[in-house]
Structures are given as structure tokens and as C-alpha cells.
Amino acid sequence: MTDAPLSGVTILDLTHVLAGPYCTMILSDLGAKVIKVERPGAGDDTREFPPFVDGMSAYFATINHGKQSIALDLRQEDDRKVFDRLLARADIVVENYRPGVMERLGYGWEALHATYPRLIYGAVSGFGHTGPEAGKPAYDMVVQARGGVMSITGEKDREPVRVGASVGDIVAGMFLVQGLMAALIAREKTGEGQKIDVAMLDSQIAILEHAVALTSATGQIPGPSGARHPTITPFETYHAKDGLFVIAAGNDVLFRRLCEALGMDLADDPRFATNRARCDNVKVLKRLIETITLEKPKQHWIDLLQQAGIPTGAIQNVAEALKDPQLLARSMVVDVPSRSGHVFTAAGNPIKMSALPDTTTRGPVPELDGDRQAILDWLDEGRAAE
């Protein structure tokens, strides 16, 4: 993609598992050349994560499509020479090792910055590169738990649950994308690279918003919010005749429309006239709404409320979401070929840019070390061009 916003940007990707690879997947979708540097023998841990098709992990495939792979042992002199040549050509190096690992290899930020002043260095780790717990290991669930997200997710009076999507990793990977692009923008002005240090734990508190506001302003500690928004009403799941669906009428105008659509004479009832009043009377309001919605199936209500301009919708499982006409129309389900010929399915790129073609196929899933020769040839071409 020569017209893509990140075309011409080369990324050395030392990351594994999820936060780092998710970051470089987004950058790849935006046109960057991503060279995945993997451990000889095993490679990225997720190559071993189930499920597998033709021996290839579907998990690995959906996050690493379109990247190139070279296996290098950064403790071996010959492989270090290749890595040094890659560093000289790269704009960005990204890693998600525990803090200190890159320094022990001689490739810490200070050393790299001294040799390659334009190189941008991105790190994502559990707790970051500073602070009393900088060196400790973490995985998604550790930071979901410690960062407060689990404490507000789940049902009241029951044990907390984790967010089913790995937001501990993914949100951190997204913040690293932002930092790397900000560093590219800054480099245009200064000519210098910089280091970006994203912690998964930090990233969790960064997504708490209303919970931070509530806790700090009132001293009340929010608990799990179940299937409703804690400070907006009506904004939750409701029972129809055949199951649950969502109504989110987030302001007075929408609430009035909802009352009209359902034939409820409640818009001027002092118990429900304002959002504050509706929050105070949320339980009785839910019952009044369900008295009506239980009479007919959910699709009836979704159609009716959509006609009335009220945010509403089904609770879809993942298979249903992957067939959703709106998501398909938006190229949000893409094909990822493997070398064996199997085509995996992955989520598309949600960043729709008017000057970026929005394709529904991705580059193939790299075999471990499968692009070694192409990468070495590319290095030689660069040398010849100098």
C-alpha cells in the first residue's frame, strides 16, 4: 500500500502474545512494513495457542497477518549482525519483554538511541519501565483485576468477572500505537526518535472514566454494574418474549420517544422526568418497561424502537456478529490466508480513512522464519542503493 499513511515506515517487531502484536497489526493495517523478529525454534508463544488449522494457530493468524517473520537469536553473534542491519533500516522497534531484557541484550533504549538517534522505541509491559514494580510480570487478567475494571464488571453481590475481550492487553497495545504515531509526528520536527513506555496497568485506569469521576467526587466506590449503565437510565438489557435485548435511551428526549413508542404514559411522571429521577427509580422503571416488552419478541421491539430513533439492539454472539450485515458492509470481517491454503477469518481495520483502500483480505500468516531470505534480500537492496 504505497499510498497508505504509514507506507515507508519500517517496524522491527520483537513482541509476542497479544499487546505488542495487536499494536503492530494496527500499524500494518495502516501501511507499515512489520518485520517480526522471533525466537528460533518456538517463535511467538501464541503459535502454540489453540485452536489450530493445518497446524497453524488461529489465534496467531488473526493477530499477525501481513507481517514478515525472521527467527533471530539475539545472543548469537551472526544473528546480532543481521539485527544490527535491520536496526539501521528501521523507523521503529517495538518490544514487550520484561523491563531489563533489552538492556541485557545490549539493545536497551539508551544504547539504541546513541547509535540510531532517529529510531523510535516502543515498549509495552505489565507495569511499565518505572515505579516500584517495574520489573514484575503481568498478564491481561492481572491488570484487569488490579486496575479496577473487574471490580465494576459483573453482577451485583456475585464474584467479579473479567472482560471477555482481553482489554488488559488490547487497550495497552492501542495506546502504544498512539504513542508511536505521535513520535513519528514529533520526529518530523525534531529529527530525533524517542522512547514510548506503555504499561498495561496504567492503561486500565485510563479507561475507567465515570468510575474515576464517581469515586473521587463522592467517595462512593462503584461495584459491578451488571447489564446497565451506572448513571444513565434507561440504559440496560430488557426481557422480551424470547430473550434479552438492549434499550439505551440516554437523555430526556429519547426517554419521551421511548414512552411514546411503547405506549407508556410516564414521560411527565415525576419519578421519571429527569435522568436523576430515573436513576433513583431504575428498578420500578425496568419493571414497567418489561410489563410491555415481555408481550412480544425482541425483534419486534428492536424494529419499533429503531423506527422511533431510539438506540436499541440485539445481544449477538460472536458468530452472529461475524455475519452482521452492517459489519460486513463495513469490511470488518476479513480473510487471512495461511501458506497451507486455509483461509482464516479476522476482524478488519476499524480505522476507515478516505485515502486508504479498505480491503477484505490481508497478507498471509507468516511461517516462523518464513521471510528470512526476502528480508536479507531487502537489506542487500538497501545496501546497494546507498
Next chain:
Amino acid sequence: MTDAPLSGVTILDLTHVLAGPYCTMILSDLGAKVIKVERPGAGDDTREFPPFVDGMSAYFATINHGKQSIALDLRQEDDRKVFDRLLARADIVVENYRPGVMERLGYGWEALHATYPRLIYGAVSGFGHTGPEAGKPAYDMVVQARGGVMSITGEKDREPVRVGASVGDIVAGMFLVQGLMAALIAREKTGEGQKIDVAMLDSQIAILEHAVALTSATGQIPGPSGARHPTITPFETYHAKDGLFVIAAGNDVLFRRLCEALGMDLADDPRFATNRARCDNVKVLKRLIETITLEKPKQHWIDLLQQAGIPTGAIQNVAEALKDPQLLARSMVVDVPSRSGHVFTAAGNPIKMSALPDTTTRGPVPELDGDRQAILDWLDEGRAAE
């Protein structure tokens, strides 16, 4: 912040509620000048969201600090003249209206691009600007439900729950940040702005990762994962004497260390020797672990396992997270002054950049239209400089 990566970037922010304001908050933290253009009289809906301190919404404060506010009615000629002058000075305009609203005001992407070819246009909406449902309204919970995230969050055999953090909005706002920065990078090369169109629904499927992989590769539809990772074991909450804590031993090496630390002779047991085997025997493994962990309080186990290098941690509520020494050491809790003198608390910037000072105070919360004169003066200065 003249050295900040986005210093010199001016953003006209027409957004309200969460997805858009969260996006422009991140850009502000990275140094952009954000001018919030609000409806006269009411302004951003979240100015009315509880809780309030001295009449100011804490919710609004934690997302809108450091921005300037001007109230403009874009249907009034005088206000349109001011807006036109702002457009001529802006690098980016961001909006989260329903598709079509900007066109009806005469400020749609096509019209703006014709007049201001360098202007970048960012939009975040429920379902995006294309596809059969482009115009329909949505809120966070509607897309959490429809996009599949709710279906994998919660306890098995119980009703699904929403993610306590508003990831329907926040993740979309983050993808828009990425698109806007990519467009700034592209503009350096092309001289032209482009439109970025982010849908909240798209953004939900983009964070499903393992669930997409699982569903598409096997046909099995994942259900709510409770408090454990669906394909990694051990990776869940465990009962100690005084409550729950998390152990996330994501590979064979960590599992072996866990067995040693807890004094369990299980690392070579065929039921638990590989991750696949551990997933198949997850229930019995949980009971074997809890047979030990129930004997002592959670802090004992957290200390012991951290010593052994095993990812572990407490499940903190929001108040505990806001006092976490690691988060405080990382400047992740910041002060946000209001004009009344009250100091709100907000989450800090998780993007730690070596050339960006990481402060623990933010610019004040804007009063509605509170920066009108400063903004008009800034426009006049620009004219004088021409």
C-alpha cells in the same frame, strides 16, 4: 507544551458525551490545542451527568480538562462566521453527530475538503457513515451487545453483563485518535487532509481477537468466560482465606514455577503437563490450587508468587486502584482544577514518551463558552500575523 508531539496542532472539537471527547482528551494530553465547540445554553450532554461538585459534573471534568470552550449555534449566521474563521485555522475537525447532521449544516466532509484541502475530518458514530444502518443511533451498550463483547463477558449460564468501563465508546475514541494521527502523518507527504470514519460497532469486533479466532476456526461459539481466560490455564481468580485473587501462569515454565511455589507435585502430571491438558482439566486444577490457597490470606500468596516471578495480583476496587503506589509512581492519577477552586481527580496519560513531560496536573475544566474571548483574540492574532 511547545515540545509536545502534537504542539501546533489545532483541533475543532464538535463532539459530546464520551467517544469523541475521550479522543480529543488524548490528543490534548499529547499537546494539541483543543477548542470545544458547544451548543449554546446546554453544551455537552455530560455537563448534566452526575455526580456534581460546585455545580460542575465530575464526569465532564474528567474527560474535558485542558480544552477550551466556545458556544456556537451553527445555524446562526454570526456564529457560522466565527466557526468559518476557526476552520481556516484548524488542522482537524472532530464530530460525533449522527451521519448527515454535518452535511445539513453545510459542514460535511465534501464541502469542508473543497474549501480547506489540508483539513482532516474525524467522525465517530454508532454504526459509521456507510452501510445499511449508517444513520441509526447507538450508545455504548448497544454496540457492546451487538458487537459480541457482552456475549463473552459474565458468568456461564447467567445473563450477559456489560463491561463496566464504557469500551463501546472508549475503544472507538482510541481508534479515531489513531486515524487522526495517521492522517497527520499522511498530510506531511501529500499536503491533503482526509476523512476518518470510525464506528463504535466496528470497534467492538476489532477487540474480540481470540473469540474471532475460535469461532471462525472451529464453529464453536464462545460464551461468557466468567473470571478465567477461555484458552489459557491457570489464568483466573482463586479463593484465598480472605477473598479472591488472580493467578495468571500463562505457559509451561510459569506453571512449573507455580507448582514449586505452592508445593504441588503436578508439573509432570499428564493432566497438567501442557496448556491444552490444563484447559481440559481446568476444574480439577482449580480445586487442587484452592485446596492450598484457602489456607492463607491473599496477600500471603501474592507476595509468595511475585517472589517466584509468577503473574499474580489483587482484585482492586476503583478507590484502591486510585491509591495504588505503582499507578501513583507512574503519574496515572492527576489533578484537574475547576474554576470554582475544586480539584477533580482524573486518570493520567498512559502514553509515556521520553520527550513529553508527564505532569500530574491538567488544564482547568472549561466552563460553557468560558473561553470565547480568548479564542476570538487568538483568531485576531492569527489575522494580524498574516
